[in-house]
Amino acid sequence: MSKVKRPSPHSLRKTIIETVSRSGGHLASSLGAVDIICALDEVFDFSHDRILFDVGHQAYAYKLLTGRAARFSSLRQFGGLAPFLDPDESPADVYHSGHASDSLSIASGLASARDLAGQDFKIVTVIGDAAITGGMAFEALNQIGQRAQRMLIILNDNGMSISETAGAVAQYLSRIRLSPSYTKAKQGWTERLSSDNPVERSMAKAGMRAKNKLKELALPENLFEDLGLTYYGPVDGHNLKALINTFNRIKDYPGPVLCHVRTRKGKGYPPAEANPSLFHGVGSFDVESGQITPDSDSRPTYTQVFSGEALKLAATNPDLVALTAAMQDGTGLDPLQKSFPERCFDLGIAEEHSVAFAAGLAIGGKIPLVCIYSAFLQRALDQIITDVCLPKLHVVFCIDRAGLVGHDGPTHHGAFDLAYLQGIPNLQIIAPATQIDLEEALAYAVDRAEGPVAIRYARGAVCQAFEDLTRQGDIEVWPLGACFDLGAEVAQGLGARLRDPLWVKPLEARPDASTKTIVTIEDGVLQNGFGEAVALAYPDIRVLRFGLPDRFVSFGSITELREQIGLSSIHILQQVKAILQV
Template sequence: MSRILERLESPAELKDLSLTELATLAQEIREEIIGTVSQTGGHLASSLGVVELTIALQRVFTTPDNNILWDVGHQAYAHKLLTGRLDRFATLRQLNGISGFPKRSESPHDCFDVGHSSTSISAALGMAAARDLKKDDEKVVAVIGDGSLTAGLAFEGMNQAGHLKKNLIVVINDNEMSISPNVGALSSFLSRKMTSEFFLRFKKETENALNHVPRFGKDLLNLARRAEESLKGFLTPGMLFEAFGFDYFGPIDGHQLEDLLETFQNVSRMKGPIVVHVLTRKGKGYPPAETNPALFHGVGPFDRETGAIASDKSGAKSYTAVFGQYLAELAQADPRITAITAAMLEGTGLKEFAERFPERFYDVGIAEQHAVTFAAGQACKGLRPVVALYSTFLQRAYDNVLHDVCLQNLPVTFALDRGGLVGADGPTHHGVFDLSYLRNLPNLTIAAPRDENELRRIMKTALLHEGPFAYRYPRGNGLGLEPAASIEPLPIGRGEKLCDGADGVIFAAGVMVEEALKAAETLLAHEISLAVVDARFIKPLDQELLTSEAIRTGLVITLEENVLQGGFGSAVLELLADEGITARVLRLGLPDKFIEQGSQAELRSLYGLDAKGISQTVLEYFGTPATTVHSAENN
């Protein structure tokens, strides 16, 4: 007999299933998620934790007739499986496959594109306001994790939602809070009963009756309300949400389908902004993920039977690991160094630092704006804060970088992990805009290392610099270099010429330097001789080296893993124009579009940013047929 999951053609059919069948379906969904993610990698623990919640939401608030917004989208795999994507689920996060996040262009059941956290309440409120203006009647539900509630944007959305009194349901997916089983069971029971139609009608009628009692009616009503609030406050954390103007219900056991369905059915009939607090367990149903949810939050391929993560065959340390280890070494020697991150302790490699220097480590939660201004405050008092974030997440704190750090010329270091193409997480996570959005800020120095030892040198340089400094490094492993015996700081604004050539010069930034060297080797076989320069610094550029090489060869090729608009190549063009130097300039980088998902190697090949692609572009420029290119790697 076929699985229930395979027989479902639309989430509307969930209404016809019994509780027993729904429980079986939950198990089938978990098996499908575990089997696929073990092959493709992905966000496993959070998706396993919301299977019952997803089933209950789709049964009561069926999409696309209603709107369910998944904050961040890490937990949306069950949603995808219930909304017609089972046949494509094996392509999850692959090139030309389905996204790891909700995506409007992928399905009418996905009502909002996500990938960064804490946007769901604001977007849902906007949809609710639009619904009312259009006089429609669909339900709008935002599902947000407890971690995402640390961002100010979530509270900004809640603040306006409470003011506007729109019909809006916010589901708090709480997979971190610890609560006593007895208190949890009692509060779950009370919340289900306090949302029932009978209770709400009784409450309203009682309020009306008390309002009409002469002399003492209003006092009795206020006393009853205080008693209700005291009971909620004693048993639940609901007073915070009540203060924002929401009716609060919960906590509800997020793995008990019967309780979830009863609660959602009840609140679906209610008016105004409502919070339903649901307790779930990350990794539910897969013991390795339950035991270590942080490891299985965003995980690569793994052995399904044992949970063992597939080892990296290169053996080289990741840039993240190199950064974390060396920052701890630097902090040992300099007590002024602090480390700040935004809910990314493991992701940014700061675990060793946090263990060795707990009093100097700060995880501020998903609050990048606060992280930057918090660092600025520390720098004002003589500390040397290092803010470690993924490149894509620093975008959220741009104003703080500009006004609170650069305007005051404070010595804050921004360590931007995942600079460049990141792979399967796709357009929301590629760090391909940082060179462009940071380059125009006064006082800010920007660098990109080509290998692990250059990263260490740039880290040391940044902490010695009396001003703001940003450096970006890629996702993935380095070249496998042993740490240099002595790590010396770099002269700011000085590049390094790595090989000579007569026909032109490649100015490359960051990891593109290695590809430039391979391309130059390939092109020698075609009698094209190119010099290769590691720019090291995007700002300030090495004016002397760049201009002299441009004059000497007459051809400058810029190479960057960043969008071309406003990036490294643009900086080179501006410098040459300002100096009145006439030279041919060929800029290689990423086009004016959002880059799709796929492995880093696939995407570099697709956009001509690997050695083969660079060689083909140069040969075409020189009028040589591209079909004759052979990569130096394969020779």
């Protein structure tokens, strides 16, 4: 890519702030990474080298510097620029990012492919201090260190996940952040190791060996060095010159280098610096005041209802405990954490560990609420099956963001939970539509159920429609969970009975004896979905199924996405009327 004059970090930040104030998005992380990305642009060739960003939520400046500035105002909007990184959008994007802690594995695989093919591009991965605590990141480091794979890992350390980074690794990072002496001792050798001159290189190797001996005596242990990486840092992540100098120094190093960069989340926008959690993933806001645009919907969200009910149940049931994988605020656990801090666990970006940890809690007599978003729970399928459902442990999965989530797009839609959960023996599955549904489901799951229960609910406001079983005729509409209001419109258009099925497994809803057709509507994929369960349960009834198609759904408002995939009342009515000739 020919180097055109790069906008200054200040002007990149201004564009990001203005755009996100309208489109919503991951503001604080993206502001914090601007200087790193500018320095990378200076030192590496974005059209030849491969730059990876873990999660990709911090990479807006990268989008701006890789040919997407003209379209940047469409960020996260239907048909616009993707919420995270997406190779279909730009050849500069290596993979479909969005989920945490996978970047180092992908970088490692890419490095092996490069080396097998004898290619020469450089690989750089930017990963946050929370994402690097994820199990998968450590699995990758395990290999990168052993194989001495040539790559640069930039640890973008702002001390924050969405809330504060959880765990011992985070504490460890804050300790080495404070002892910069280590780098100085090593700087010269690192440069010479990358030299073109073989004599200089071999002298440097000898020096490094001596230094390693010295390090054992004089310097504190360094986890990354012990794993076989060369550690470099900490570097001030907002000093562009220092970053460029550092990257120039280490870019040709023949093995894996971890460059520890200290940044500030929200850098350059005081409201985001003051409240980085609020501005991690934010809706629209007023730039001047930093005021978030209030939600116009007066109905509570499923998350709020869950939050209130969980707190109530915790007050009466001392065995109730709750846990989350780095999503305490998003899953509504903040109030419970405040009231019962010792019974609420933030386990970091560690979905697999969280589910197995819940199994341990249940074996020990506790009733854990496992509060994880549908799309992230995908990671923990094996633990759900083997550690929880096989032994029939009393664990309650509180699966938030089930169904379409809107602007965060395909990596975040909770499209698959019903498909991956329905086949698991011993697991009960409930999909509440209304506030009362959710409150009762949670109370049942905590106080009366004996084995594992999964309650799945959507992002956004609870449904308000009521069942209507008074209508005559031979059609019923069974909309699941957050599709209930949509189903009410369809039932009205057809003059059909409207049922709130609530239970997915076991299926509890029973059609009237006169019913010949059931229209199911769901916000998950149709394969192994709710409609399929209904069709299997009632082989003599015609079941017309509406849900997510067999392709990844993109991003935009939920209304736009439903329109696009035919999950709107007009489309469903048309289809049903055409099939039934009514």
